[in-house]
Amino acid sequence: MDNSRRTFLKIAGIAAAGLTAAPAVTSLASSASPSKGGKVVRNPEALTAKHWGMVIDTRKLTTSADLEPIIEACHRIHNVPTFEDDLMMPQLPCRMAETESLKQSCEKVNEKIPKISSDKKRHEIKWIWEEEFHNLFPDQLNPYLTEHLEHLPFLTLCNHCANPSCVQACPTKATFQREDGIVLMDFHRCIGCRFCMAACPYGSRSFNFRDPRQGLKEINTAFPTRMKGVVEKCNFCAERLSKGQMPACVEASNGTILFGDLNDPESEVRKALKENYAVRRQPSLGTEPSVYYIL
């Protein structure tokens, strides 16, 4: 990735962080211009790692009810929409018809205009969601799966692969990987070709088939909303890390999801992986997922 953009994103991140953390940083960030050699100052409280990773302890997340608040927390703070209605072709404005008969025929035409999507599910946006074992690990076709795994709900999210095929496929660098391993989306650069979605072998990405703002009841102003026609996915809460906070799902999980530096043998995640049997999704594909599941 070109340096100036990375610098820019850093500054943008700091500017966002600065709003809540340190006003001094904000003023610095807004006056600093990367091209003029302005100094980039990291939020001193930002959490950093060589390579971020996540460990999900599925032994403690056994029911959908356990997963729900976690999913809710993520989707709420990230303005992930939920659509209540199908997308409709626009209707004729019959109110404006001048005579009654005109109005009636206008309404008749409206009835004929087809509902474009009978199934709003097709437009679903998901950052973190629930799937079953055999969906998550399709290669593990053990017909005699233990009773407990068979119906266990699994949290599913972008794996922030160390070798992400989505980044390789994106023709505009709208999907890019940071030095700390997090795979991010630049919503303003994405052209909506959906190449990354074909490339991701985990179904982790969503596309804004329609205006996402129509699916939002309340808006978290601390995080941007998106526009139609761009791809999005879990961002490992990069915006929270830069403010010194843990990801929202981790916070909402009561210690069942661990988050930390996979390159640091002393980190919580590494300790957990040392002591427990953990698996990753489809490791044979070589994408090197950074999300681990303790079974």
Add this chain to the structure above:
Amino acid sequence: MLETALKGSKRYWSLLIVLGGLAGAGFLVYLQQFELGLGITGMSRDVTWGFYIAQFTFLVGVAAGGVMLVLPYYLHHYKVFSKITILGEFLAISAVSMCLMFIIVDLGQPMRAMNVILHPTPYSMLFWDMIVLNGYLFLNVVVGWAVLEAERNAVAPPKWIKPLIYLSVPWAFGIHTVTAYLYCGLPGRHFWLTAVLAPRFLASAFAAGPALIIIMALILRRFTSFDAGKEAIQGIARIVTYALIANVFFFACEVFVALYSQIPGHVHSLQYLFLGLHGHNALVPWMWTSLFLMLLAIALLIVPSLRQNETVLCFSCIILFVGIWIDKGLGMISGGFIPTPLHHVVDYIPTIPEIIISLGVYGAGFLILTVLYKIAISVKEEVSA
């Protein structure tokens, strides 16, 4: 030479009006899509490419197929093709134009299309596809135009055109190879993840493209003064026959690998396409039709006496074109997405607006083709007059 496109018979103008109307209707519906987003298509979170990208893939093949005329003529000095190479070059222009239009209508944010150039990303296959497609368009415009201009002035084509012509031969292979690479380099998509995808794409291209040229040549002979010549048409017919056999053979290789190895990931997509999976069988009748049409076309084309009969030949070309269209324009893309990486089976059915927009692109493309063929024929008429 452009002015020759402006003088034409009633029939020529009516054809232009019909095609223009189609393009216009497509454009109006496209405005709706622009406003509402790609949600008006049948695509979903799971099947994220649909009819548009499938048509794009198919048309890259049609464009690449034109090389099957250029190559024998320029590389092997096969003189009977002298009159019709221009048909191949102009078909390539219109097919590539349609490809580019299909890509544009498939973008979620078309206004940002230039980002591909502003932020070139050499490890993305889409970047290279853009380069090869535009390059091929450029090559064919320059070559086709220069050669036709020379013909009109009854002089030899300029010397500088030769290297471009030679370049256009590997380039034609390149466009379809890179287009196959868009798909076959993706992990987890078993249906596409096969080294034979690019050869298969090329084989189908070298059947479908020239088949369309045969159909066009027969139409032109019927309605205009242009006659490609029986020998030229038979020459193309032989190419079509070999290419079609190769196409079906490559497919058989795929089926063997999948079914004999019985590796589930490889079996499932084929199962979805030809037998249905978990009760989802939207494409099953289509795929069998496609296979049947291709086999029937082989049976008809392989017998010399039948192939030499131009009615049978025309019929064979039509059915094989339809067969390949179904294979690439419907099955190829869906088969890669279904079942999904999470092993859900989600059907994809194009919506009416999606189909109208696609027809609109075809309308615009054939409009370009008609105008180009009109110019080519007018020049040939002038020369022989």
